[in-house]
Amino acid sequence: MDEQEFNNLAKESPFRESPVMPNMLEGDTTIQFRCHRNVKCWNACCSNIDIPLTPYDILRLKNRLGLSSAEFLQQYTFPYELDKDGLPGVKFQPVEGGTACQFMVAEGCSVYEDRPAACRYYPVALLSMRRSDEYTDRTGYALVQEKHCLGHQEERKLTIEEYRQEQGVSDYDEKSRGWRQLILKKKSTGSTVGKPPMISNQLFFMASYDMDRFRAFVMSPSFNESYMVPVETMAEIVADDEKLMEFAFNFLKQSLFNEKFLEEQEGAFEKHRARLNARGQAIRAAMEQGRQKMEDDKYDPEPRPGDCGCGGND
Numbered sequence: 253m254d255e256q257e258f259n260n261l262a263k264e265s266p267f268r269e270s271p272v273m274p275n276m277l278e279g280d281t282t283i284q285f286r287c288h289r290n291v292k293c294w295n296a297c298c299s300n301i302d303i304p305l306t307p308y309d310i311l312r313l314k315n316r317l318g319l320s321s322a323e324f325l326q327q328y329t330f331p332y333e334l335d336k337d338g339l340p341g342v343k344f345q346p347v348e349g350g351t352a353c354q355f356m357v358a359e360g361c362s363v364y365e366d367r368p369a370a371c372r373y374y375p376v377a378l379l380s381m382r383r384s385d386e387y388t389d390r391t392g393y394a395l396v397q398e399k400h401c402l403g404h405q406e407e408r409k410l411t412i413e414e415y416r417q418e419q420g421v422s423d424y425d426e427k428s429r430g431w432r433q434l435i436l437k438k439k440s441t442g443s444t445v446g447k448p449p450m451i452s453n454q455l456f457f458m459a460s461y462d463m464d465r466f467r468a469f470v471m472s473p474s475f476n477e478s479y480m481v482p483v484e485t486m487a488e489i490v491a492d493d494e495k496l497m498e499f500a501f502n503f504l505k506q507s508l509f510n511e512k513f514l515e516e517q518e519g520a521f522e523k524h525r526a527r528l529n530a531r532g533q534a535i536r537a538a539m540e541q542g543r544q545k546m547e548d549d550k551y552d553p554e555p556r557p558g559d560c561g562c563g564g565n566d
């Protein structure tokens with residue numbers, strides 16, 4: 253990877269406001285770092301957050317908190333744009349009127365076992381890239397060295413790979429791989445295939461973050477009129493969030509990039525077009541009705557209370 257490519261990746265890193273070491277690091281690079289309860293900067297990193305979330309982060313947290321995905325998104329996140337086409341992402345919403353994470357407590361992280369991948373990686377940043385002539389993504393790392401973080405002054409040395417193992421990020425990376433590839437593909441191929449971007453973005457948001465709503469969507473009659481979902485697959489995704497998430501990534505690939513995943517029901521396209529036409533006609537009829545009413549009101553000779561400006565009854 254050349255310097256320009258690295259700089260582009262570093263710019264897109266979740267830590268872009270922070271000093272990122274100007275090197276692309278490999279997994280076997282040794283870093284000096286340790287974070288523990290007795291560091292003087294305890295909780296400093298969680299007091300001023302900028303944490304982007306992956307679908308798997310959201311799944312873990314909403315299940316831990318016993319919330320629906322919609323409830324979690326509303327209470328703990330805000331939307332931002334992942335690319336220039338407005339591809340939606342979500343980040344942690346800090347405490348009201350402040351910058352601290354809502355899950356920070358004096359003892360540290362109150363959701364430690366289910367903390368997001370970005371929290372696990374810190375102070376390492378994961379960088380993924382995909383060239384237009386390559387099918388798979390390539391991974392590298394960068395080191396974030398912020399003044400307030402004193403963990404870099406601790407004696408301990410270990411490789412990035414060892415640090416990843418210690419922080420349990422492999423599972424998180426594995427579960428989010430399909431989604432990361434989608435984003436890289438979207439960024440490298442530009443606009444989506446054959447769909448208005450607004451609809452694509454709404455679908456992307458629901459299938460990436462609002463998993464409970466996506467489940468209801470997959471179980472709806474209109475979805476099943478459009479796609480043939482094998483009974484075993486349907487049973488799996490209804491019962492298992494992670495299977496549903498995998499299904500969602502594949503469905504997005506099909507919807508956004510025409511990569512075949514589900515068979516379409518015969519005549520589905522025609523039915524879909526008929527539904528859209530009917531909806532369009534209904535909207536046009538409602539608009540025409542509104543326009544007609546405004547015209548009628550304009551020429552309505554009948555005086556009404558208030559027309560004289562006094563608001564009276566005479």
Ligand code: SF4
Binds near residue numbers: 356357
């Ligand atoms: S989830 Fe935990 S580790 Fe991550 S910012 Fe919040 S308190 Fe810190």
Ligand code: SF4
Binds near residue numbers: 374
């Ligand atoms: S050492 Fe760094 S990661 Fe650990 S609490 Fe301090 S600021 Fe946070």
